[in-house]
Amino acid sequence: MTDFDITSKERDGMAPHGTKVGLLRVLGPAHVWALGVGIVLVGEYMGWNFAVGKGGAYAALIACWFAGLLYSCVAMIDSEVTSTVAAAGGQYTQAKHIVGPLMAFNVGLYLVFAYTMLEAANAITVGFLIDTVAVMSGHEGLDQRPFIVLAIMFLAWLNYRGVLATLTFSLVITAIAFSAILILFLATSPVFGGDVLQHRALMTDLPYGWLGILAAMHFGLWYYLGIEGTTQAAEEVRSPARALPFGTLAGIMTLLIAATLTWYVCVGLMPWEYLGQSGVPLFDAARMSGSTGLMVLLGIGTLFATLASANGCINDASRAWFAMGRDHYLPSWFGAVHPKYRTPYRSIIFLVPIALIFALGAPLDQVITFSILSGLLEYTFMPINVILFRRKWPLDAIKRGYEHPFHPLPALVLLCLCGIAYFAVFLGYGTQLVAMIAFYIVVSLWFHFWRYRFVRRAAQFTMPWPRPQGY
Amino acid sequence: MDIWNILEYVAWAASAAFGLIIVADWLRTDSTYSEDVLMSSREGELEAMTEEHKI
Numbered sequence: 001m002t003d004f005d006i007t008s009k010e011r012d013g014m015a016p017h018g019t020k021v022g023l024l025r026v027l028g029p030a031h032v033w034a035l036g037v038g039i040v041l042v043g044e045y046m047g048w049n050f051a052v053g054k055g056g057a058y059a060a061l062i063a064c065w066f067a068g069l070l071y072s073c074v075a076m077i078d079s080e081v082t083s084t085v086a087a088a089g090g091q092y093t094q095a096k097h098i099v100g101p102l103m104a105f106n107v108g109l110y111l112v113f114a115y116t117m118l119e120a121a122n123a124i125t126v127g128f129l130i131d132t133v134a135v136m137s138g139h140e141g142l143d144q145r146p147f148i149v150l151a152i153m154f155l156a157w158l159n160y161r162g163v164l165a166t167l168t169f170s171l172v173i174t175a176i177a178f179s180a181i182l183i184l185f186l187a188t189s190p191v192f193g194g195d196v197l198q199h200r201a202l203m204t205d206l207p208y209g210w211l212g213i214l215a216a217m218h219f220g221l222w223y224y225l226g227i228e229g230t231t232q233a234a235e236e237v238r239s240p241a242r243a244l245p246f247g248t249l250a251g252i253m254t255l256l257i258a259a260t261l262t263w264y265v266c267v268g269l270m271p272w273e274y275l276g277q278s279g280v281p282l283f284d285a286a287r288m289s290g291s292t293g294l295m296v297l298l299g300i301g302t303l304f305a306t307l308a309s310a311n312g313c314i315n316d317a318s319r320a321w322f323a324m325g326r327d328h329y330l331p332s333w334f335g336a337v338h339p340k341y342r343t344p345y346r347s348i349i350f351l352v353p354i355a356l357i358f359a360l361g362a363p364l365d366q367v368i369t370f371s372i373l374s375g376l377l378e379y380t381f382m383p384i385n386v387i388l389f390r391r392k393w394p395l396d397a398i399k400r401g402y403e404h405p406f407h408p409l410p411a412l413v414l415l416c417l418c419g420i421a422y423f424a425v426f427l428g429y430g431t432q433l434v435a436m437i438a439f440y441i442v443v444s445l446w447f448h449f450w451r452y453r454f455v456r457r458a459a460q461f462t463m464p465w466p467r468p469q470g471y
Numbered sequence: 472m473d474i475w476n477i478l479e480y481v482a483w484a485a486s487a488a489f490g491l492i493i494v495a496d497w498l499r500t501d502s503t504y505s506e507d508v509l510m511s512s513r514e515g516e517l518e519a520m521t522e523e524h525k526i
Binding site for chain 2: 139
């Protein structure tokens with residue numbers, strides 16, 4: 001513990017650098033878990049099954065495990081670094097401290113794009129789900145737009161009003177959505193007396209061979225895409241060193257279980273040709289189980305998973321945008337904190353119309369592809385980041401809340417898996433991948449030659465870290 | 472007009488209400504507090520207050 005007095009004039013009464021209004025430290029490990037799992041769980045309810053369409057049921061399982069390995073590396077690396085860099089912005093702030101300003105600017109944009117696109121995709125899905133319910137009740141031609149707009153506006157309002165209520169809401173609906181998957185598994189499992197699963201009749205060999213497994217990798221990411229979002233809570237958890245690793249690692253374990261159970265139940269109820277094209281595979285699985293109760297439960301689970309994901313995305317995108325504004329990487333106006341609700345309210349407001357434009361004006365598959373590509377670029381940064389972190393601040397130089405094992409093996413595995421995922425994405429969405437990289441090159445040039453002159457270079461590093469080795 | 476048509480109007484109205492609440496509070500906050508206060512947040516407070524990062 002330090003021996004200085006935080007109430008002294010040098011500390012301005014509240015904090016070391018003149019902070020009068022800052023983000024509120026009210027969250028615990030359960031909120032961190034809810035933030036990470038809440039963003040991701042929608043991927044179990046829809047999206048992952050396109051991996052089945054690309055390469056069959058076994059290809060989807062192999063993609064599930066490979067992607068699980070990739071994200072386990074992500075979770076371990078993130079847990080170590082973010083338990084030390086406990087500030088809003090997550091990977092953006094990590095990049096700023098460990099790699100450099102240009103990397104940080106790019107990572108910040110990856111984060112905002114990935115989460116805002118995912119938020120828009122979730123809002124589109126809410127509209128689709130409500131339309132499905134309307135059709136089932138006999139109403140054709142529902143206007144989905146008011147429900148898409150309402151989802152975004154309600155969640156933006158919730159985020160505006162405070163992080164504790166926002167993530168407690170996420171915690172409740174995420175827990176219900178996860179429990180629905182468990183109940184579906186238990187109700188259909190032969191272990192508990194059910195006899196509806198038909199694995200023996202439905203499972204086939206790889207219909208497209210090993211190339212199908214490679215193509216399935218793209219959609220295998222959906223099982224876990226977004227777990228790295230836990231780091232954005234770093235400035236709002238009561239105990240970052242404990243809560244962030246605990247919440248993140250519990251989150252990836254939850255998702256590994258949920259992904260495997262989802263695959264097992266779905267491929268046991270539907271032939272791969274149908275499952276590979278289903279819009280809502282878990283809901284369809286519940287319908288095919290013949291139980292009305294399960295159908296209602298999984299319908300609610302689908303809606304809750306979608307809302308939890310959009311909610312977490314608003315939270316995370318606004319923190320990344322806020323942190324960049326606070327450091328003058330973007331106009332500093334975005335770095336404001338609400339004096340009553342203690343949220344980055346200007347960043348939340350600014351991102352609302354952007355999410356609305358994409359939700360109302362762009363096709364779902366394009367929106368999600370841009371989200372995945374931004375995420376993939378972010379994962380590629382992580383191994384570089386952790387290798388530099390360990391080199392500049394070895395274990396005996398700075399305290400960590402968690403030390404990930406077998407370094408540098410997880411970083412190298414992550415780098416290799418990212419390479420495979422790039423190739424898989426290139427096979428299906430090569431044009432978008434090239435366009436996305438071209439966009440980031442252009443904005444990097446803008447940042448380097450114009451924007452960086454507004455950054456107060458010393459003021460952006462306010463953590464009391466020791467000098468890095470070699471500097 | 473069935474229940475779904477009514478729900479469409481309710482959703483539009485609720486969206487507008489949430490938007491108005493946010494914008495009204497935003498304008499009120501910006502006019503009540505100085506920019507110095509609103510933008511005084513700095514990263515790394517907890518570390519500086521509780522830890523020295525020495526082992």
